[in-house]
Amino acid sequence: MISLPKLTLLVFIAAFHTVSLAAQESRDWPGSSDRLSQVSEINRQVKEYWDAYEIKPTKPAKDGEWCRRVYLDLIGRIPTVDELQDFLSSDSKDRYSNLVNKLLDDDEYTEEFSRNWTTLWTNLLIGRTGGNANNSMIDRRGMQKYLRDSFARNKPYDRMVYELVTATGNVSPEADEFNGAVNFLIDKVNGDNAAQATAATSRIFLGLQVQCTQCHNHPFNKWEQQKYWEMNAFFRQVRARGGRRAQMNGQTAELLDVDFMGESNDVEEADLYYDQRNGELKVAFPVFVDGTEISKHGAIANTVRRKELADLMMESEYLEKAFVNRVWGHFMGYGFTKPVDDLGPHNKPSHPELLDYLAAEFRQNDFEIRDLIRWIVLSRPYGLSSEMEKGNSEQTRLVDDPQAGSTALFSRFYLRQMKAEELYESLIAATRAQESLGSYEQQEQRKNRWLQQFAQAFGTDEGDETTNFAGTIPQVLMMFNGELIRQATGSANGNFLDRLVNETSMNNKEKINYLFMAGLGREAKPEELKMASQLYASRGNPRETFQDLWWVILNSNEFIFNH
């Protein structure tokens, strides 16, 4: 077993010394030594907007803050004290890119990187509730297995999209014809003429919100009703087979393409009709959003419409734009558009040239997801502090505060709550609880059960849902009293706190600092040390004092916010 604090007193003091030195020296930004041309171009273009709006960026984040956010955003949890120390004890100018490369490329982190991006994409593709309801055909494990394999093997993004849009096969990893990618569409094709498949495919992969135009030409959305139904026509061959009855017989659902005879029953010109707002019917055939028509034939021996669609998507610039915007939004807190998945002509991006540039580079670079991440994370805007300063919040200037409705100019890092999954993984990591959690599959099941308490479905056929997690009373109750926190702040034999209490190589002050590092990525401030000693006076023993202190740290805004 690991003897918890590896560090000796000397190492500890030396590390903190380095922190303050580094903070003074690096008035430049993390990654400034990096030579990637894409990083320089991001920095240049974002700065152009600062200059145009006459604002100044906030100072760079402290090294500890930057390290904490990189771990959270890349692998979905905060760093352990050992990982922080590794980073903080380096005085190499390359320490920023070294850390990012380690998390992206080292085998040691492949599993965690893949798990985090699998979580993000599972929620995106099938929602937090997908596969958890009784009448769902989704096998959540199947979706996750597909995504995990894709991210772990560094599958190019365009390949992944092609597979998700065209997949056929069985949802379940236990089935012979297993193809986890089918889980994306399995619950979206049977009802309402595949309306959900149409909407989700367009919105998620192309950033086009066609669903608003299903019923009529929308006043706030320049897509016309005809476009929706032409996109919808691509999904008229696809079928999900194996509903609840088949499930009761132990069979799992499968996705397949079948001949579409057309509503006029002419397979060679397989048509569909929709209601216009004036009550008249209109015909539609498959036409891609850019106006490209394909064969009207409905027989799969002649034309598989989903494959045609996927081919057209592979050539569309919206493919890379939608992804770049989403990834930028993940790391920077806001995308170039609000919402992040609406790139329609009515919704102009904040930095159109930069979006175009990054999209083109991403395609040029063979849709390598990890490289796109590298460019963004090593950029200057990502490395800024989240504090507002005179240069971007003084009254005479424009305030860079997108939460208050202003355009995001990325002159500071925008504060955001950890997602429920990030909180879970961070608690596990900070208390080293994973050692007792069993296999990967068991861990994921346990996490899934825990997450269900925060997810709620709305009562619609589109399966939309909300989460009552971020900033709510149930969340605070969970952090105050929940089982997870109880375990984390308990001191059962041999657990995190127990080991800290029994550690003989550190004095109490160092132990207090250790807890602050584990939770917040920084040492305690003088007034916090004083507070801790007051707690000690009341408790009368270190064990209960550390329990209280750890509870306080985990419940603080500083812990729960990615800052």
Next chain:
Amino acid sequence: MNYRTPNGMTRRHFAKHLAGLSAFAGSSLALGKSLSANALTLKKNQKSAILLWMGGGPSTIDLWDMKPNSPNGGDFNPIATTGDVQICEHLPLMAQQMDKMSIVRNMSTREADHQRGRYYMHTGYVPNPNVVHPSYGSVIAHELNQNRGALELPPFVSVGGGSEGPGFLGMSWAPFTVDSNGNVRNLEMNLPADRLTQRMQALRLLESGFINENRGRSSMEHAKVLDKTLNLMTSQQMSAFRTESEPEEVRERYGANNFGRSCLMARRLVEAGVPFVEVNLGGWDNHQGIFNTLRDQRLPMLDQGMSALVADLHARELYDDTAIIWMGEFGRTPRINGNAGRDHWARSWSVVVGGAGMQPGIAVGETDPDGLSVVGDAYTAEDLMASICKALDISLETNFTSTSGRPMRIANSGKIISELF
């Protein structure tokens, strides 16, 4: 997980230690209030609202504005009611209560997408990427909470579903969501009160340290929610969530299902002084097989729970101070589609309102014989919201300041539905 309401001992024990706490800036934690908790009775003229939210977009042409002589009329027949309106034959219990409710049959809106419609009907505003508007519950809770010093429960409770959020009013006005069984997780602290008090003091130090670093207002919101949570954890009023303490016959009258329990809980919460309760009943997105679904599933459940709620509020003399709103995102297409279903339709549809002094038993407005459009004046989400505010004595001159500093008029300057007053 713990599902337990703290008992009185906890509260009293805890209260002794609260004096030294005064946890956060602007805290509403006060001793006097907690001591009077048991004596809380509902004051006369204390207004509340209950929103019955029908997720998915209910087919109002089949429920409240029937067209038996049109090809769009569908499978059902109208029946007479105690009010001056006819409604669907599969709502026989509601038919007995229609002398207390009114139907607004001339709703006409433009949002026929679930997400946009849900947002619009909840806020009175169309979605705007630069500002998030507060929903019904947050607005009304914010306005009515001020003279409710004895209330320890969250002022906006959503039962059995999510609702829309507080927008720029901030997370302390977010809906408190519970399932229809009233289970609130993680209430139990299992810690001596003095120890919790000291933890809270230490936590306050960390909170304010971070807030003072000027990183944006969400860090402040976090501190406020801590405060509200602490309040809740120690409150005896939590028993309002326990519908199982009601007599058997009352529970049966409301219906032994999620919606029935939710309606019953709404009544109990209103009695406890909660200004806004939202009750969720989904499953109205009936693109196919609509008539079977309505007749066999949705309508019996709705009929029983809703009629019980109206009758019970009335019997307890709460009705004149409680507004009830029944609505969904939109209505459904008058034309019946090829799958014997109806699709999304916002152009001409109905909502049902009652209580809080609104004119009962009438139909406001009308649609044409095929239900395709409103005849004469039409009303919108803003108008409905303004009317509910008026019924609750909330001034329509109220302005909010959004996070961008822009003033925003309550209910988006909607006009009153004059027939209701």
